[in-house]
Amino acid sequence: MAVADIATRVRAGDSTAVAVVEEYLAKIRSTDGDVHAFNLVTADVALAQASAVDDAVASGHDPGPLAGVPIALKDNMCTEGIDTTCSSKILEGWKPPYNGTVVDRLRDAGAILVGKTNLDEFAMGSSTENSAFGPTKNPHDLGRVPGGSSGGSAASVAAGMAALSFGSDTGGSIRQPAALCGVVGVKPTYGAVSRYGLIAFASSLDQIGPFATTVEDAALALEVIAGHDPLDSTSIPSPAPALLPELDKGVDGLRIGVISELANAADPDVAERMTAALGALEAAGAKIVEVSVPAVVYGLTAYYLIAPAEASSNLARFDGVRYGLRVDGADVQEMMIRTRTAGFGDEVKARIMLGTFALSAGYYDAFYGKAQRLRTMVRRDFDAVYQNVDALISPTSPSIAFEFGDKSDPLAMYKCDVCTIPSNLGGDPAMSVPFGTGDHSMPVGVQVLAPPNGEQMMFRVAAAVERAAP
Numbered sequence: 001m002a003v004a005d006i007a008t009r010v011r012a013g014d015s016t017a018v019a020v021v022e023e024y025l026a027k028i029r030s031t032d033g034d035v036h037a038f039n040l041v042t043a044d045v046a047l048a049q050a051s052a053v054d055d056a057v058a059s060g061h062d063p064g065p066l067a068g069v070p071i072a073l074k075d076n077m078c079t080e081g082i083d084t085t086c087s088s089k090i091l092e093g094w095k096p097p098y099n100g101t102v103v104d105r106l107r108d109a110g111a112i113l114v115g116k117t118n119l120d121e122f123a124m125g126s127s128t129e130n131s132a133f134g135p136t137k138n139p140h141d142l143g144r145v146p147g148g149s150s151g152g153s154a155a156s157v158a159a160g161m162a163a164l165s166f167g168s169d170t171g172g173s174i175r176q177p178a179a180l181c182g183v184v185g186v187k188p189t190y191g192a193v194s195r196y197g198l199i200a201f202a203s204s205l206d207q208i209g210p211f212a213t214t215v216e217d218a219a220l221a222l223e224v225i226a227g228h229d230p231l232d233s234t235s236i237p238s239p240a241p242a243l244l245p246e247l248d249k250g251v252d253g254l255r256i257g258v259i260s261e262l263a264n265a266a267d268p269d270v271a272e273r274m275t276a277a278l279g280a281l282e283a284a285g286a287k288i289v290e291v292s293v294p295a296v297v298y299g300l301t302a303y304y305l306i307a308p309a310e311a312s313s314n315l316a317r318f319d320g321v322r323y324g325l326r327v328d329g330a331d332v333q334e335m336m337i338r339t340r341t342a343g344f345g346d347e348v349k350a351r352i353m354l355g356t357f358a359l360s361a362g363y364y365d366a367f368y369g370k371a372q373r374l375r376t377m378v379r380r381d382f383d384a385v386y387q388n389v390d391a392l393i394s395p396t397s398p399s400i401a402f403e404f405g406d407k408s409d410p411l412a413m414y415k416c417d418v419c420t421i422p423s424n425l426g427g428d429p430a431m432s433v434p435f436g437t438g439d440h441s442m443p444v445g446v447q448v449l450a451p452p453n454g455e456q457m458m459f460r461v462a463a464a465v466e467r468a469a470p
């Protein structure tokens with residue numbers, strides 16, 4: 001059922017939140033043994049929250065626009081008193097003393113937390129194979145990955161175990177798993193959604209956003225979580241834009257650009273879907289123009305210096321003193337070394353080493369400084385192209401969901417993000433919309449990109465893509 005329909009029925013007293021939540025919890029019980037989207041199912045919390053929503057309705061209070069809607073949160077968002085692990089052994093058993101802003105806003109809108117979802121450890125990866133607690137499987141084919149790093153969030157919605165879920169996107173971690181699981185995934189403009197209570201990976205790139213089965217549900221979810229938060233110093237100081245009124249405006253007369261540098265990035269089955277989507281937009285009245293954003297070809301290079309550099313600093317706090325795991329040693333230094341050696345997985349260690357190297361004296365200018373200059377070039381190239389187009393289109397992922405173990409070479413895994421990383425470097429909004437299937441009947445996603453704070457235009461185009469989807 002659509003999110004708006006669930007909320008309408010619960011608000012009107014036509015259905016109870018408890019009944020809705022019990023249905024979803026039953027689905028989790030029957031499905032998650034195979035899919036493993038969840039690190040933790042919060043059944044007791046969910047039923048208590050649902051009762052509170054029903055009590056509010058019974059006493060004449062409006063619980064909010066997400067009344068009774070079962071949601072799942074990526075397990076890198078702080079939930080007060082509820083385990084928050086980042087799918088890492090170093091945080092196993094840690095219970096945050098506070099809620100993230102997004103968590104509070106969702107609760108205040110009447111949403112019900114059914115669980116915390118699996119991810120690549122500390123959100124580093126594109127398949128969830130880097131989770132310390134075992135991978136999530138793609139609900140469309142259990143032999144394939146769901147994408148990552150927010151693979152659990154994408155799979156939970158794709159399998160009907162949550163009506164909405166939320167993830168974080170540093171280089172593509174919402175959009176790529178959304179594409180691979182056949183759901184909608186949104187990375188908002190940098191600063192549009194508060195990161196207070198999101199465990200940081202790369203602070204200049206991280207954004208929180210929703211997963212949903214439809215563009216409308218995603219719009220509703222983003223309207224709830226976006227808007228200024230004084231607790232996040234990078235938060236844009238303005239209210240969230242209204243998105244629902246944009247969905248029916250159509251694309252007649254809009255200029256939509258195809259990024260030529262990314263046109264050949266995709267496998268033939270994905271490229272074929274892209275071409276079909278462009279044809280559909282053109283039939284709906286849009287003018288399709290090929291455009292060049294030259295600096296996107298440097299995106300991966302810049303990202304894999306900037307993101308590890310910031311991660312090496314952010315992850316220094318996990319030292320055996322303040323959070324989670326501690327492995328004792330003869331002195332403090334030995335304790336820290338043993339804790340970090342035992343607590344972090346291989347990919348996280350590799351990135352901490354790469355990032356520390358890129359920031360070290362003598363190398364800072366050659367690596368980190370240069371990467372920052374590439375980032376400026378990406379921003380300038382996007383600014384130039386948006387002088388001539390309203391929105392841009394590209395594939396979300398170069399391929400359909402791959403099989404487990406298929407990308408054991410780290411570089412092959414990193415290349416999954418070639419189409420998504422540029423929007424993180426630029427800070428622009430971008431979202432993935434399902435557009436039919438490719439090889440092996442697996443879902444394909446089309447990415448819609450817009451200029452900073454261009455969420456309204458992005459949703460307008462995304463709704464048109466969705467209407468034309470097979």
Ligand code: GLN
Binds near residue numbers: 124125168170174201
């Ligand atoms: N796959 C990319 C990485 O491994 C992006 C991850 C993300 O967006 N969190 O860094």
